[in-house]
Structures are given as C-alpha cells and as structure tokens.
Amino acid sequence: MERHDFFSQHPNTFFVNPPADAVLPTDAWAWHIYAHARFVNRPNSLVSHTLETLRSHTQPVSMNDINTVLIFIPKEKKLTGYLLENVRSFFPVGIQVLLVGSKDVGIKSWANKTMPGFSRTHTAAIGNHCQLLHTQLEEGNAFAQEYGFSRTQIEVLGHTIEVSFLPGVFSEHRLDAGTQLLLAHLPTDLGGVICDFGCGSGIISKFLGTTKPVSELHLCDLSALAIAASQRTLATDLNCHYYLADGLPAQLPPCDWIISNPPFHQGKDTNYDITKQFIQKVATKLKSNGSLLIVFNQFLPWPTLLEDQFQNIRIVASNKSYKVALAKHPRTRN
Structure with a gap:
C-alpha cells in the first residue's frame, strides 16, 4: 500500500x-x-x-x-x-x-x-x-465500561494476588518466569518510595504493597492498556501514582527503589531503545542512597550499561534464562 x-x-x-x-x-x-x-x-x-x-x-x-x-x-x-x-x-x-x-x-x-x-x-x-x-460496520454496540477487562488470582510466593488484565498486556493471567525470579530475590531492606517501571498489569507493585513497607508506589508503562489494568489491580491501594509514558516521566519524584522487568517487545517488534534510555536515566530518578533492581534475559547486555550509571552492580539471582541485578550508588543524580 x-x-x-x-x-x-x-x-x-x-x-x-x-x-x-x-x-x-x-x-x-x-x-x-x-x-x-x-x-x-x-x-x-x-x-x-x-x-x-x-x-x-x-x-x-x-x-x-x-x-x-x-x-x-x-x-x-x-x-x-x-x-x-x-x-x-x-x-x-x-x-x-x-x-x-x-x-x-x-x-x-x-x-x-x-x-x-x-x-x-x-x-x-x-x-x-x-x-x-x-x-x-453493519451493527453497532453500546460501549461497556468493563469490556475487555478480566481478573485472575495468581499465587506468588505463598501470597494470592488478584490481578486485572486487558488484551495485549504482558503475561496475561500468569506470573512470567522473569518476574517470578525477581520477586523471589527482593532485598530485605526494600521499601519507601518505589517506582515500578514497565508495570504491566501491576503484579509487582501489588506484591510489594502486600509484603513490603511501601510509602508510595509509582507505576510507569508505555501501554495505555497496562496502565488501565494496573489501576484496577491496585484499586484499593493508597498512594499509587500512574504514568503513561515511553520512558521515566519528568514528574517522577526521587525514589528509594526503582524495580523493573523492562520490556523489549511491543507487539511483534523487538525494541531495546526504551530500556536503554531507562538505564541511562534511571540514576537521575533515585535518591543518593537509592537502588535499582532489574530482571532481564541472559542474552541482553544490560550489566555493561548499568556499570556506566552505578558504582556497585551485583547479580543477585540467575538461571538459564534470566538474571536479576541489584545496582547501588548512582554515579549521577539530581
């Protein structure tokens, strides 16, 4: 065409x-x-x-x-x-x-x-x-506010989490293996102001709000469907803020922790740019003693990029498919 x-x-x-x-x-x-x-x-x-x-x-x-x-x-x-x-x-x-x-x-x-x-x-x-x-179009249909939404209960490390989804939202009706590895290796001191980058359905934030001393949750995603789903997942949780953006939003406050299972697919397309830009800017959105916890596929070169932004990088978990990295002491910050 x-x-x-x-x-x-x-x-x-x-x-x-x-x-x-x-x-x-x-x-x-x-x-x-x-x-x-x-x-x-x-x-x-x-x-x-x-x-x-x-x-x-x-x-x-x-x-x-x-x-x-x-x-x-x-x-x-x-x-x-x-x-x-x-x-x-x-x-x-x-x-x-x-x-x-x-x-x-x-x-x-x-x-x-x-x-x-x-x-x-x-x-x-x-x-x-x-x-x-x-x-x-031969026959119209009245708009239904609930159309497309679905809910499911997912078992996460002994906790039952109710999660909402819309079509196209990552890992529909299940806990993906990368997120599972991430949640199984959360640092004991995790808490405070937390940003969930690439939040998807909101399952990470929901789990953190259930199990950790969180004061604020900030959820970011490129997908409007993901933001709508996560708002439903965390509908009863207080101090949640949502950002529909293709990167870290300018209005995001300094965070104690930024946690991410970052995307590298949009539909059928592979796209590393959003995660690359995220890693390059993430230190500027952390407090001076803030930390990043990120899970990614084994083949992705994110540790090398992280070393440019943080003084201390440690792989806290790894299996044949994924790694979980903990990055501390940002080299640059606000």
Whole structure:
C-alpha cells in the first residue's frame, strides 16, 4: 500500500493503532494504545486504553468528517478483537473499515472472515509482505465500561494476588518466569518510595504493597492498556501514582527503589531503545542512597550499561534464562 496513494483515495480516514514510525496526515485523527512521545504531543491523537475517551476530548471529532477507519492489526488476536469492538461502539453503522498488517502478524487469518457486527472481510490490496482487508460496520454496540477487562488470582510466593488484565498486556493471567525470579530475590531492606517501571498489569507493585513497607508506589508503562489494568489491580491501594509514558516521566519524584522487568517487545517488534534510555536515566530518578533492581534475559547486555550509571552492580539471582541485578550508588543524580 503506497502511503500517498492511500491518503489521496481515503482523505477522511481515522487511524487506529498506527505504528510508532507512522507518518500521519497533519489533520488526521488517530487512536493510539502506546504512549510514544511524538503521538502524545500530537493534537489530533488520542492515547488511551479505550476509544470512548475521545467523546470527552478537548477537540471532539466530528463523525461527519470521517468515512474510513484504518486499523493496524497487532499480532495478538484478542487485542485485534478489542480494537474492533471499540470501533464498533464508537463509529456509526455503515462506515467502511480497513485492516492492514503484515504476514507475520497474521493478517491472512483475518481474510474472508465475519466478525461480530461487521460484514465479511475481503482483500482490497496485497503487497510483498502485507495485506489490506475491507469490511463494513453493519451493527453497532453500546460501549461497556468493563469490556475487555478480566481478573485472575495468581499465587506468588505463598501470597494470592488478584490481578486485572486487558488484551495485549504482558503475561496475561500468569506470573512470567522473569518476574517470578525477581520477586523471589527482593532485598530485605526494600521499601519507601518505589517506582515500578514497565508495570504491566501491576503484579509487582501489588506484591510489594502486600509484603513490603511501601510509602508510595509509582507505576510507569508505555501501554495505555497496562496502565488501565494496573489501576484496577491496585484499586484499593493508597498512594499509587500512574504514568503513561515511553520512558521515566519528568514528574517522577526521587525514589528509594526503582524495580523493573523492562520490556523489549511491543507487539511483534523487538525494541531495546526504551530500556536503554531507562538505564541511562534511571540514576537521575533515585535518591543518593537509592537502588535499582532489574530482571532481564541472559542474552541482553544490560550489566555493561548499568556499570556506566552505578558504582556497585551485583547479580543477585540467575538461571538459564534470566538474571536479576541489584545496582547501588548512582554515579549521577539530581
């Protein structure tokens, strides 16, 4: 699909889940589930876990100006279904909907398929490694505040933690092996003001709030879905603060501890940049005696980067897949 040809043929398009490097028409509206800075600062972009938030936007979008919705499908089928259901509850019946994606995200599995509320999809265009599908909204559906949310109880080191999820949030309905290794090796003196970077569903923060003397919890994530899920996971906990951002937020106060199982995937894509920038800046968000506890895959080179930022690095746990590093005495700080 040639970008300029598409824009000339579909000038009034609403974009859903465009990739981080997408170049959108200046006046086009878009809904993003990831808080990349270039979209957060874009006037006609909504960064939220639900399209419904757009109804209260400071610049309400006029449905009369939109005749096409273009959805960039993610790899996770449940997340694609979630995006479609949001479109179904927000846009008027009759609007044409296009799905675009590459073969490695499974676009072919959506071809010639009937989805609830939509006409059967058919192929509109085929590229070397991607496909464009066409469908039409035939039946709307009232927005449900609870749509997509699920809850599950997860056993963590003898504690039962109730966790909320949305489609696309990391490690849905289970405790991933990296986080399990991290939580099994928490320092005994951990407490105070804590930042959970790459918080996902909020399971780390929930466990810390249950087992450690925490005075404040600050949860950060790139995904609006993760922030919404973690807010539900910690709904009854006090002194929780949430940041939807693609790195350490400027307003984060100095922390006693920053804890992270940092991401290196966004959907199908591998992306190390967020974690690299996090490591390069993390010391500036710690108190003078603050510490970083981080878990990561064995093959990742994070210890070398950590040595540039901290005077003391120690591997406190390791197995065939993961390492947990404790970093103390920041070299630079506020």
